[in-house]
Amino acid sequence: MVTGFINVLKPPGLTSHDVVQNLRRLLKERRIGHGGTLDPMAAGVLPVAVGKATRLLEYIQAGGKAYRAEFILGLKTDTQDLGGRVLARPGCPGLKLEELQAAARRFTGTISQIPPMVAAVHYQGRRLYELAREGQEVERPARRVTIENFQVLKAWPDGPFFRVMADITCSKGTYIRTLGADWGDYLGYGATLAFLLRTRAGGFKLEEAWTLEEIAAQVAGGNGDFLLPPAAGLTHLPVITVREKAIKAVANGAAIDPADCIQVPALRPGSLARLETPAGVLLAVARVVPKGEVYCFKPDKVLK
The missing domain is CATH 2.30.130.10 (PUA domain)
Incomplete structure (x- = not known):
């Protein structure tokens, strides 16, 4: 029986469940699960447990995560990303990096977030995103998360908007789209997530991740270099x-x-x-x- 962890580089366009289904077919193993959902639009590190290692997934999800995100200041959507309906496009004048970073510091430490309606969390037996697809919006309780680092790397004008790239390190359960939206509201222009790359999840790092194509080639060649021992998921x-x-x-x-x-x-x-x-x-x-x-x-x- 195959047992261990795989550090998968999820591409944009696939759900985390799509990745799991792909690996189930590839490895001919039903006991496969992932350690933390990545939205379909997002890419990056997706820890996947195989066989007996699935029993350890709850501990993986307790580890911290790191992201590189791109936001558009001066644009607001109902999903807080580019896949949603535009609510407002006030635009944004040129801002100095120091101004953006000063605002980002207001969102470090332990903060409160209200999960977006497109989140995968449950509400009365259904997931929020299922309700959102039906046009429903329900009241969601705020949750406490920890933002260890919110570092603005660069910013540049884009027509009437302003694009910002940032690195973020945070606790589990953090919604990066919501962090960006709240930060944009604080600045007075609103913000929308344009791109998201998860660079670390617990001890799994982007530079060590395998694409699905690389894993398929390994399996076809009878190799298993992509499979890590169960302890690899517990390095924290x-x-x-x-x-x-x-x-x-x-x-x-x-x-x-x-x-x-x-x-x-x-x-x-x-x-x-x-x-x-x-x-x-x-x-x-x-x-x-x-x-x-x-x-x-x-x-x-x-x-x-």
């Missing part, structure tokens, strides 16, 4: 090396003590870590739980 978690005598206990889901480990990093109660063999094979994802006056490592999910 610290590693605890388990002694040989405790490996069976972990495999059975039992909690182990620090004495059962060779290497233990500094950890906070409630935090997660990877339990690995001395050879670096992933055994489980564990949670640090109190045990009397000390603590132990209780498997949260065992990779069997």
Whole structure:
């Protein structure tokens, strides 16, 4: 059975589900899922889990993400991107890079966002984008997200508008189109997302991603260089090396003590870590739980 992660370079025009379906046919494996939706218009890193590694997808999605985005200042649409209906086109005069960056700093740190109607989140058993296609708009609760970095790289005039390219590093659940729209509203001109490239998702990087065509060529040639081990999806978690005598206990889901480990990093109660063999094979994802006056490592999910 094929098990592991694939760092896929999703092209524009395909949904994340399209990518999964393509790989299911290619690898002849039904247990395949992705670690974080990318909109059809967007391109870039899409982590995909295969086989038993699908059990680890929830941990992948907890990792941070990085994007390169292009916005059009002075244009507003109902979807906050170029695929929507134009609501207003006030245009935008020339702005200095310093002005744009100063406004971007207002949107760093922990902020509130209202998910757009084209989001994939659920509302009363249906996805928001399904309701949007029917012309419905419902009230959505705001959510808290963290913007670690919002760096304006360059800006240039484009007719009555102003185009801006930026790099953004953020927490899971962040809507880049909404970040741009809110930033544009703050500047007083509105903004629409023109292009989006995800450059990192957790430990998966753009420069190491494989196109679907490259993966197909590998499979046809009997190669599997594109398939990464399950631990590759958990590089944001610290590693605890388990002694040989405790490996069976972990495999059975039992909690182990620090004495059962060779290497233990500094950890906070409630935090997660990877339990690995001395050879670096992933055994489980564990949670640090109190045990009397000390603590132990209780498997949260065992990779069997």
